[in-house]
Amino acid sequence: MTEIQAPHIDYEALSPLMALVGGSILVLMVGLLRARFVRHTLVPALTAATLLTAIGLTIWIWEPGEQTPIIEGSLTVDTLALALSMLFYVAGLVCVALSLRALAAREAGHGEYYALLLGSITGMVVLAQASDLITLFVGIELLSIPLYVLCATELRRATSLEAGLKYLVIGSVGSATLLYGLALVYGASGAMQFEAIAAAIGSDELPVTDPLLLTGIGLAATGLAFKASVAPFHQWTPDVYQGAPTPITTFMAVATKAAAFAIFLRLFGHALGDAQPDWGPALAVLAAVTIVIGNVGAIAQRSLKRLLAWSSVAQAGYLLAGVVVGTTLGLQATAFYLAVYLLMNVAAFAVIVARERRSEHGDDLASLDNLGRSEPWLAWPMTIAMLSLAGFPATAGFIGKFYLIDASVAGDYTWLGIAIVVGSVISLAYYLRVVAVMWMGSYEIEWPTLPRRRVRPVAGWSPEASARAQPEVALVAVLFAAATILFGIWPDPIFDAARDVGTALSGLG
């Protein structure tokens, strides 16, 4: 009689994940109580508590260089996963703060809204820890499906529903492509585990030029490119970012991007690491194209959310440069930039949330008109975020770009470093316009004479919302802007974390 061996589970390493799942169930259940206090206070508080618990547990199990396989090696807890999980939790906390007075949470039902948010974060954490192809796919679906719903939570606004549907359709295409690619990789290598795939590639049976393997890599890269909004698979980004409720956009912009890059790093840096000479140049071209398309696309945008969507496409290009080189330095630079990216984008989006609720212009650029005079506490964070995104020194964005260029050059992709720089130059055209609108008085903004779609501003504005103060939104904006400056001058803490992350994928050069 054969005994069925239950898989060994390291509960310690699994604890943040368990906290998240438990928290989301709890939030969903508590949300069923319809008392106002429960919906408006208790549910968000529980969500925040869940995330804080997860953060605490993550710090507790943080151990540089250690790789703990859990559940028979389908998940690996290492510093890469933990560091990126931290980004997800922080993005989640920000989303909770921004959602407190949002229309979306009210319309969708608070319990469901926050439970979905936690569910999506769970998916991201699974994805970041995934170390075989099946878990990877489970993670990606678990993160995506709640997001499809969350995008459509402003039920009475057509664009929100449109965003949800669009994201669902495109996301599914991306998932399908990814799945197909993973199947081919499995077919070629005969292994599910990243470790085993890495061992198989380059061996005598599976040369790196194997067509099946290469097709698989190509399709997997395409699927991930959809998630990370890498050009030319980025078209959904502006529409979805604009249509989704802004707190959700914030969350998607920073957390989904980080999750997509987590798996980019793990799959390409670890499992397919030996095939780097094959996929490196292809991804490098994608990165360069993404940088150009994202930055050029942003120039003609009036809607701030669309502008940041295009900017996030461009940033995906910068981040991809760190993946392309396939070195520890590249991994560190990508992790570093992801953290920086979170800081500056959250600051910018928080200001948009605040303005959207008060100004009749919604998320149009005009909503920032003369903000430097009327609300300097919002204008400063936005200014800092824009300057940081453009890569001005004394902001974290400068050091992040410096690091990425450093990694590109060291990885023999000097031209990609120059592409990053050229992209930054183009980006000045739109980042500076935002700054000019806030500080340089009312003036007729010059628009490039492109045939552009007339996009109506998002109607998040409501009289009740404008009547209420929203200190938490301003606080988020100020806090993250201050961090952007602080880490621009004293980046050591992020560097320390990035160095720990660098120990995670040992197979890199």
Added chain:
Amino acid sequence: MTIHLSIVLFLPLAAGLIGAFLPRGMARWAVLAGTVAVLAYAIAMLADFESGSGGLQYVTDDEWISELGIRYQLGIDGLNLFMVVLTAVAWVPCTLVAAFREHDRPKLFFFNLALGETAVLGAFMAQDLALFIVFFDLMLVPFYFMIGGWGTGERVRATTKFVIYTLAGSLLMLAAAVALGVLSTPDGGEISFSLAELERRSVSEGNQQWMVLLFALAFFVKAPLFPLHGWVPETYRASPIVTIALLSAVLSKVGVYGFLRIVLPVMPEGSQHWQELFIIVAVFSILYGSVLAFSQDNVRLVVAYSSIAQLGFIVLGIFAFDDKGAQGAVFQMLNHGLVVVPLFLIIGVIAERAGGRESLLELGGMAFRAPVLATLFLIVTFATLAMPGSANFVGEILILFGSYEDKLVYGLVASIGVVLAAVYMIRLFQRTMHNRAGPAVASRDVDALSLAAIAPLVAVIVALGLYPNFVVERTETSTTAAIEAPRGVQQQVASR
């Protein structure tokens, strides 16, 4: 290891920050006090400076971002001593003039003014390439805000263009600098951006070539030099007068200073490779700037284009790879800065008396009732056109002699610029001070405030004309050292 330079560097910023928390009217005085303190410190340093020693003095060297090999490294030698002094000297009268004007959002304006001084000082003092770039780019932020927020006319367009032009150059330089740091790292060595360390390490000639080109792009835009001056007309027209005085007098020097500090010593082969091209650019700028300066009606643009010509001279002197030429260039960097500040302040005074008009067609006849103003202007005019007896004359002669040594033809063509300078400067003086009085010109003499701002600068110009050796003996050693490497390469190439 001293803290002096850090104090000088962050004094203005500290003053600006203090000003930001003071009541509205007080910010200006805090910033003014800060600039005066910096000037006092700079003068003390000038007195204390050991001339003749080629090494860096008052060195500060600390870790900053060790992962990227960036160090917080400051130091002063003959190359940047007078640039630091120039910055300190230029900021005081400009802040003074600004302080007595009513500004919209004064706290923000004076904070930017102070931040600008810190950034410029940092760029001049930095002895680490990455630190230099940090300050080089940081300079743009306050000037972007000052031009866009307090300028006139098409200010936003102008300031955006200014920033995009300059940052396009300096971001490409950033890429080249990172590449320089990475590629020069020996196997197993730590990456470093320290200039002294980079000088010891080497990069292949092929890499040096494109790197030098990207560095030059940044510096030429900043200077500005001929094909890259597209931002100049709009920016000069739209800026507040104090901002443009500083931009033209001090910021333009950071670019050419970068050649001497970074490009020539660290990438001698690359510099030698492009020598001819850069000299041609310089000579073109001299002629182009002079001709355009002659044909402009707007007073500011006359000075703007004359600056292009002057900066052309400086670059010519640097790339002649000759002791005299480089010495002249360093001297001329100081001289040009010293004349441009009073020039713009005088233009401000003139425009005030003409109801804000700045077109030569509407000015004139001011000297009659404003003898003091006319005298000051005349001295500055003579200095600008390099009248014998002025320090500018010494500088230009050194540059031209330096270029005659090896690049005679270019030197001779450049000499035309000296003649043209006389033409456009005299024209500027005549059309504003003499001729028939313009229709809206109220001829009043210079007021006490402007006099207090302009007169000391004019005194310094005169003093330097009398005793140019004061500068030359302090800068000589460092200047010679700066061009030693490319000259060596040049001689090697010649002997081959």
